[in-house]
Amino acid sequence: MSAATGKGNSIALDVDVLVLGGGPAGAWAALSAARRGATVVLADKGYCGTSGAAAASNNNVWYVADSNDYERHFAERHASGGGLNERAWTDALLANVVGRLHLLGDLGYPFARKDDGTANYATLRGPDYMRFMRQQIRRAGVTVLDHSPVLGLVRHDGRVTGGYGIRRDGSTWRVGAGATVIATGGCAFLGGALGTDVCTGDGHLAAAEAGATFSGMEFSSQYGLAAAFSSVTKGLPFMWASYSREDGSEIPVVDDEAFVSVARVLIDEPVFATFDRANADVQRWLRSGQANAFLPFDRMGIDPFRQRFPVGLRLEGTVRGTGGIRLAHTDCSTDVPGLYAAGDAASREVIVGGRSGGGSPNAAWAIATGAWAGEAASGFASRQRRVASSRGVDAAGWPAYEEIAIADPATAREALRSDVLPPQVNLFRNEARLVQATKTLDAALTQPVAADTKLAAARSARALVYVAKLAYRSALERRESRALHRRSDYPQRDDAAGYRQVIGGIDTLTIARETVNA
Template structure:
């Protein structure tokens, strides 16, 4: 133990928010508004961390008169797994809370950025998250950057009472005691290279599961986005406007409409990519589209310009990049729209929470997920504040959790958890087994992951940055195992989950696959909330 570890930074606060993306900042603002002291800890830097800051993002903003129709359409796309209560709260909260931020940032969306399900306001991610950080600070919340959490703290009654972690740029530990904790660390993309997702290693999923929360919908975690080959710039909007060709220039598929579901067009594109190189040209655009796209998505054209590509006229190679649970819908199961995990003192928000109640078995890609961060973050922050303020004092946290991957001892030479990540990626990233699943490949993948989990339990983790890396490896490995368990259990195809050995949708399986436990995951099936799905 180094001197810095013996002398951790100790903080006491009403509400601890773990994460620094949109859901975390909305949670911090709501908790402050409810009168709570707030500490926000982010693995990176709140304002640049995560998949929103580095992208352009639209919000799903539905006027009240269109909400019934929008909810019905969401459920149809989500294959009958949505929850009307969550849909209502998401539309209501995002409509009311996001508009002032939109007004502060300016420039309304032009025609292209609207769709049948609701108005969409597009904003540059860096601008949005810079504004959100400014608001969090102005509201009086404290922010610790470069402060990855390693595990949650519990009191003697099993209540979550804070978390502990590392100030990675100071090689010093931190420990926060809190009345309520909101996990908003994002989803998990298994370090696939998807834009902005390097910090999204599923840390919150692992921390929640370690204190008894369940995961739900982890089989809906195999969304692959299209990016210019070799770059990290997945943009679904562009690819709705493209013609796709193979190496010989033969047209593979045109306009895979209804992006987000595994519909015919997308499957054709994925199969074409498995057969060989795939190319796109954004030639299905009008001059108005082209101007809109260039004006409103600064970062995508930054990449095209630096690659020397005119994407409207030149065909360019594209590749699929796994976006995992980020554009999928799996995550920590919540019991109500406030994001309560069922564990006293612990809420989950944003991509950390399962978004099945919002988008079911489909992808929340972009706009719905953005509105979800506003709503789930705000509601979780408020609930955690009420919980914390209801008791004047709390018992001191007695026990730390979060032991996977952080056993004591020093490491020499090559850091062994790099091998763990290699194994996770070998199982999870390739499209052939993960997008097109079958019992044999899922079981084989799971055996490999289970063996690696047993090894990981024995690995020494070092200190400081090394501890963080070890926990990230553990979190990705845990998420991968939950995905395989869930995908094996769902013996049908539904939404993003595609089984080659069960190609049809089975109405008897219209429900949720839950997974409990870290060392020995156990699957449980529960029925969908809606009695009659929207057709």
């Protein structure tokens, strides 16, 4: 690894693999690449080990030790996900995750124990898990750049050759790399769910500018149920919830997702819930396994198992939705040579279809795709060493920071508040609402940015609006209702529309249809 000192505390590095994002997918990518002998830099928008959705709560993992069960797990999600997932991806994921979790145990992670004394590989405690992963990547020799959001990628001779960003003190960082992994998480559109404040689509925008495409973006309308006074959207306790209006009349849950039934009423009036369907044993189990979900209730002096509490919705977008960067192959490569994607930044259609991957599938996806991407990026970088390369930090192609595409943060937030966050626009969709929302988003990109606006904030504002446009443009194109995508003007599922939508572009978005592999 070579290093040079720039102005002030600015950094310039040249490595084999650059990983963008410090959540579970990024940590697994960095660890896997380093274990293959690659030199690695990981740049995180926050502090690697504490930032992001995974570090904020428990992580249930899709852990299936018996391969005879693969077909059942695939079939369940094939039906609920609109027939858009693939058996080959599912099998590969489930098989890989078992080995990775066992490796985690071999490295010393203290898994909880079952009643029979064996390790419970299906549960990871978020704060412990991510602190442990930070320790492992540091021990493996990975250079970690905390509080260093990415601003863009660099291409040379048709491939991605590194990335650049800014640090908390305003200095810059540039990393030339043989291969780059985007693991910056999904985009939650500032919906307010715990841990998603850093999930603003920065990696999506950078990937798109480099030429990557996306799929499943119409399935971005996932909302999380929470107490109105809380940001914790853990869904498990709500499995034992009853819902009512302010006058006490019951609200029946008629959809597969409770948040949809609640949203229909919540648009016009308050909704209340009680976890009154949980018996004493379930109550103890929930409090033990989902401790952070009950902290807000304890602070308010509310017993949610016996007292009603007001309910709210937090838009989780593509964090618990399923859309993201399209993966061209099971090595997690994208459409652009030298660029890989992992975790929530990548589309999960291949394993869950158009339904939410929230919870155990997404946790397993982060582990498997992070490891796959890190290994493949290491191999790609190794091959680049054997050919003429100009990836280095002194090579041509680094843009001037003042030329980076940005947007006004305040205007972007207002556009999200009016046309992306409300369920009446984003959850219960129709053409008129989607068209008007798209116009609002387009207008947000034309507002001037104040001279004193921080570059990272202005870049994230641009990314938030861009990802919202991807979602709405894809939603307009799919003229049916399927899985998470609901159109009131096209309420039925179209059996002829069992394809994936691949969308790309920056100023002009184009959509193509992709066949789902049998």
